[in-house]
Amino acid sequence: MSETTPLPETPPASALRIALRTAAILLAFTLVFTALMAGSYQLTQPVLRATAADAKRRLIAEVLPPADYDNDLLADAIDLPPTAELGTTEVTRLYRARKNGAPAALVFEAAAPDGYSGRIGLVLAVRADGRLAAVRVTQHKETPGLGDYIDPKKDKNKAAPWIAQFDGRSLEDPPAAKWRVKKDGGVFDQRAGATISARAVTHATARALAWALAHGEQLYRLPAGTAYQENRP
Amino acid sequence: MSVYREIAHNGLWKQNAILAQVLGLCPLLATSTSMVNAVSLGLATILVMAMSNFAVSMLRGFIPHEIRIPVFILVIASLVTVVDLLFNAYLHDLYLVLGIFIPLIVTNCIVLARVEAFAAKHSAGLAALDGAVMGVGFVWVIGLLGAIRELIGQGTLLSGIEMIIPGTHALQILPEDYPGFLIAILPPGAFFVLGLMIAARNWLDHRANERAKARLHAQQRLQTAP
Numbered sequence: 017m018s019e020t021t022p023l024p025e026t027p028p029a030s031a032l033r034i035a036l037r038t039a040a041i042l043l044a045f046t047l048v049f050t051a052l053m054a055g056s057y058q059l060t061q062p063v064l065r066a067t068a069a070d071a072k073r074r075l076i077a078e079v080l081p082p083a084d085y086d087n088d089l090l091a092d093a094i095d096l097p098p099t100a101e102l103g104t105t106e107v108t109r110l111y112r113a114r115k116n117g118a119p120a121a122l123v124f125e126a127a128a129p130d131g132y133s134g135r136i137g138l139v140l141a142v143r144a145d146g147r148l149a150a151v152r153v154t155q156h157k158e159t160p161g162l163g164d165y166i167d168p169k170k171d172k173n174k175a176a177p178w179i180a181q182f183d184g185r186s187l188e189d190p191p192a193a194k195w196r197v198k199k200d201g202g203v204f205d206q207r208a209g210a211t212i213s214a215r216a217v218t219h220a221t222a223r224a225l226a227w228a229l230a231h232g233e234q235l236y237r238l239p240a241g242t243a244y245q246e247n248r249p
Numbered sequence: 250m251s252v253y254r255e256i257a258h259n260g261l262w263k264q265n266a267i268l269a270q271v272l273g274l275c276p277l278l279a280t281s282t283s284m285v286n287a288v289s290l291g292l293a294t295i296l297v298m299a300m301s302n303f304a305v306s307m308l309r310g311f312i313p314h315e316i317r318i319p320v321f322i323l324v325i326a327s328l329v330t331v332v333d334l335l336f337n338a339y340l341h342d343l344y345l346v347l348g349i350f351i352p353l354i355v356t357n358c359i360v361l362a363r364v365e366a367f368a369a370k371h372s373a374g375l376a377a378l379d380g381a382v383m384g385v386g387f388v389w390v391i392g393l394l395g396a397i398r399e400l401i402g403q404g405t406l407l408s409g410i411e412m413i414i415p416g417t418h419a420l421q422i423l424p425e426d427y428p429g430f431l432i433a434i435l436p437p438g439a440f441f442v443l444g445l446m447i448a449a450r451n452w453l454d455h456r457a458n459e460r461a462k463a464r465l466h467a468q469q470r471l472q473t474a475p
């Protein structure tokens with residue numbers, strides 16, 4: 017096991033033995049370090065799960081104030097299959113907020129596939145009356161300092177961040193045809209030099225809002241923990 | 250010079266990971282867009298380098314020469330994974346800022362370079378010190394680079410500090426209406442600034458050499474004078 021001792025004139029027969037021994041040592045190292053990683057994973061798992069739930073609650077609180085519902089939001093969820101209208105390509109969760117048992121809002125994810133540099137992930141809360149409580153960007157790769165104002169944390173205008181103009185809007189306010197950025201003849205602002213990011217978010221929000229309106233009743237009715245299927249009676 | 254001083258001098262200046270060896274450019278470019286990001290990644294790098302140097306030095310008697318590189322990579326990757334999990338579990342707010350960068354430490358060839366060049370040949374204590382000091386050498390350069398890029402790019406310093414220390418806030422150095430200078434934030438800006446920093450280091454070294462030479466000459470002249 018010495019590291020640099022040159023092999024003395026080894027008879028060819030033992031070359032195989034050396035190779036086998038080296039392989040066994042490598043295997044032993046692999047096993048030990050895999051065990052180390054598996055151990056830390058097991059150790060940190062409960063904490064990780066708690067922080068993930070916490071982070072989810074905080075994210076939801078950004079689009080829907082906790083005072084607006086009184087049910088256990090994280091438990092009252094259903095699975096959504098990949099949905100073209102939402103731009104989702106994986107199974108996502110939809111949370112149903114209720115107040116005194118009556119539907120209050122739907123919280124779900126959507127995505128704009130046509131950002132300036134790829135997909136823009138969104139989370140939306142749509143109230144039972146069809147108004148958008150708020151929309152937030154959860155992930156994006158827009159140019160720093162140019163297109164990343166769609167994320168209020170990066171928006172230089174802290175008092176009235178760009179994305180806040182969607183708060184309280186519905187498909188009647190403005191009418192669906194006006195759900196565009198001003199440059200395209202709509203009512204929503206865009207910032208100079210980065211229209212594509214704004215346009216992508218605006219259109220994705222409109223599509224998601226329309227989807228929630230069309231399927232809302234059914235979504236509130238499904239038992240928690242089940243998977244939603246399109247065209248279900 | 251004592252061995253400790255030599256290790257420190259090598260790590261911080263003479264063999265500085267970035268300025269002298271120009272290693273680890275991938276995480277350097279990705280994370281030096283702001284000072285807080287840069288220093289945070291640097292601190293995680295110190296931790297990983299000290300740990301991996303220590304571990305490899307402890308294990309060096311068991312590692313056959315022929316398979317040392319795969320074993321080193323295994324050690325480094327495992328340690329980074331463990332650090333990643335621990336950060337995620339116990340320093341979650343910091344993890345949200347650094348999360349995507351921690352796996353990048355694996356791609357930082359300075360870690361493998363120190364393990365191979367130093368830890369495999371020295372005792373565990375010296376190896377851990379070398380890893381930590383090399384890490385500090387990485388931190389001060391990446392921190393300075395991040396500060397310069399942030400200042401030129403956005404006119405601020407320490408933006409994002411509130412995510413690490415709640416209640417604090419970024420310093421607005423340049424006037425509020427500073428329009429920003431985008432290229433400093435983009436990867437080319439990192440190359441420009443880094444190039445200037447390396448040039449500055451070379452110039453300082455060159456000047457120090459010239460002075461040492463001049464002093465030597467002066468002494469010789471004194472000695473040969475009648």
